[in-house]
Each structure stands twice: as structure tokens, then as C-alpha cells.
Amino acid sequence: MRELPHSWFADDAVLIAPKLLGKIVRHGETLGRIVETEAYTTDPASHGRVITPRSRIMQDTYGHWYVYFTYGMHYCANVTTNKVGVGAVLIRAVEPLEGLNLMRERRGQKDPRQLASGPAKFAQAFGINKTQNGLPIQGDFTIYDAPAPPEQIVAGPRIGIKAGTELPWRFYLADTPYVSGARRPKSA
DNA sequence: TACTGGATTCACT
């Protein structure tokens, strides 16, 4: 398999997010197919709306991992994008392909559909934490090229936590049981 | 220095 070259991540996050579907992500022994993504740029729901020490990586790099810690217990993994601006794509769900026993051990779950069907589930199953933050997408923690049938790519509902604001762009593959059960906004 | 709330998940009703 061929690794995605650094230049592949130079475009805007909203363009990269659907193109990531079907690609193969690997961290060590764990391997899976990306089935759900979400694009963040400078919208109100994004860390990139204000550049801080944490979010600076969204502005300063592309083709790197941006891993952050949230809700006191979860990690989420993004790829940074956009050579000339601010952007990142959150990996929301992955279909497990290799290293399932290791994922089951890390997750405490047997059902393959419960191993990586959510951004924090993916991070836990693949052993991702803040030590991976800022690493380039290559080597031991990388993404391989793979074809994604265009007819299976679905553009979101634009789910977000702040009703009435500009929401992130979410994309997923149809006809897989491995996508997340993302919640709708609490109120319209 | 103190406070607030979160790009989530899970258990429970």
C-alpha cells in the first residue's frame, strides 16, 4: 500500500474530508478503513476559530496529527489540512481491519461495530493519545491510499453542539455498520 | 488564580 504524500493534505479541510473516506489508517498493529469524517476550519464549533497554543497546529501545519483531550477522559484524532489557512479533519469512525484482538483489549468490547464507531472510540482502539499530537502522518502512524466508491460517500447532516451556528461538515460511507451514532443538536 | 465548559461515551430510566 502507498502512503498518502504530504502534499495530499494541502487542500481545504472541506475538500479533504470526503476524500479521506475509504482510506486506510494504521497505528502500529492496528489497521482500519475510515468510514466517517468531519471538517473543521474557522467556524464557531472549531478549535480553529481562535488560534491558541493548542490550535496553532491547525494553522501552521498540514499532513500532521492533531490529537486533543476532551471531557476529562477522551482523545480525538484529527489530520491537519490546508497549506495556506486553518483546517483539520476529525476522524469520527473506522471499520476495524487488523489488530482486532488488541482493539478489543483496549476497548473492553467484543463487537467489531463497537470498537471504533466514534471519534473517541477510534482513538482508544488504536492506542492514540497526546503523545501522538503534532506527529507527521507517516511511518508507524499513517494513512494509506485506497479507492472509495464515490456513490457511497454521503454528506452529513451538519451535526454540531451549538444550535444556530455554522456547523462542521460531516461525511460518511453509506452501507457500513461502523459509522458513529452522532447526536443531533439539543435544540434548533 | 479561579472558573467554565467541552469536536464523547456509557449506564441507567
Added chain:
DNA sequence: GTGAATCCAGTAA
């Protein structure tokens, strides 16, 4: 459908 868990980045003072 609802709420708890849990800690850190960001913000205001």
C-alpha cells in the same frame, strides 16, 4: 431521553 464521569485549555480578572 437524560445525566454523570473527569481534567484541561481557554478566558477573565
